[in-house]
Amino acid sequence: xxxxxxxxxxxxxxxxxxxxxxxxxxxxxxxxxxxxxxxxxxxxxxxxxxxxxxxxxxxxxxxxxxxxxxxxxxxxxxxxxxxxxxxxxxxxxxxxxxxxxxxxxxxxxxxxxxxxxxxxxxxxxxxxxxxxxxxxxxxxxxxxxxxxxxxxxxxxxxxxxxxxxxxxxxxxxxxxxxxxxxx
Numbered sequence: 001x002x003x004x005x006x007x008x009x010x011x012x013x014x015x016x017x018x019x020x021x022x023x024x025x026x027x028x029x030x031x032x033x034x035x036x037x038x039x040x041x042x043x044x045x046x047x048x049x050x051x052x053x054x055x056x057x058x059x060x061x062x063x064x065x066x067x068x069x070x071x072x073x074x075x076x077x078x079x080x081x082x083x084x085x086x087x088x089x090x091x092x093x094x095x096x097x098x099x100x101x102x103x104x105x106x107x108x109x110x111x112x113x114x115x116x117x118x119x120x121x122x123x124x125x126x127x128x129x130x131x132x133x134x135x136x137x138x139x140x141x142x143x144x145x146x147x148x149x150x151x152x153x154x155x156x157x158x159x160x161x162x163x164x165x166x167x168x169x170x171x172x173x174x175x176x177x178x179x180x181x182x183x
Contacts, residue, residue, distance in 0.1 A: 012036050018169070021086065022051060022162045024069045030062070031055060048166050052159050067120035067154050072111045073135065086165060090126040099132060110139040117143065118150050125160035 001009070012033070020032045034054045041047040055063065071083050073096060081088065091097070099107060114122040122139055129135055142150060 019047075021084070022165050023055065023066065023158060024084070025066065030058075031066075044166055048163055051162060055155065055159070063155065064120055067123060067158065070121055070123050070158065072115070072121040073107060073124070094126050094129055094135060095132045096135070103132065103136065106136060107139070110136070110143060114139065114143055118147055118154075120154060123154045123157045123161075125157050125164060127164045128160055
């Protein structure tokens with residue numbers, strides 16, 4: 001492997017390490033790798049568009065696998081503690097850890113029904129809602145959707161989550177700068 005190839009491999013590894021948490025891809029960084037390969041971004045907003053495009057253009061089976069990588073909403077502390085730092089703080093931030101016993105049972109029941117009906121967990125950009133009551137209301141409404149509507153809604157929600165996570169990060173350089181700085 002030549003020096004230029006080694007630089008590209010290192011740039012890719014650095015990019016993946018920094019951005020693999022934007023979408024929840026714990027075992028397989030296909031979104032981040034394909035985004036790096038595609039390039040064409042100069043700003044964080046453009047990076048977001050490229051990442052979203054990678055997801056939108058993926059085969060449906062891969063999209064469903066991505067949706068299934070997202071954790072179910074939980075109110076139980078032990079389950080919340082097993083989530084990523086982002087997911088745990090987002091879910092606790094809207095008070096899911098403060099559910100009453102009745103709310104907890106309803107959350108579990110809706111999660112179970114939703115997963116059985118659609119084949120992936122209920123996903124909502126938790127930072128986009130004010131509290132657990134809004135989440136429960138959204139679950140009650142969205143469980144009525146047909147599968148295709150809910151599939152598209154879930155994709156929209158993961159894009160919102162990704163947008164929030166990307167906005168939390170420092171966006172150091174554009175794709176072209178990655179390459180020019182290391183030549």
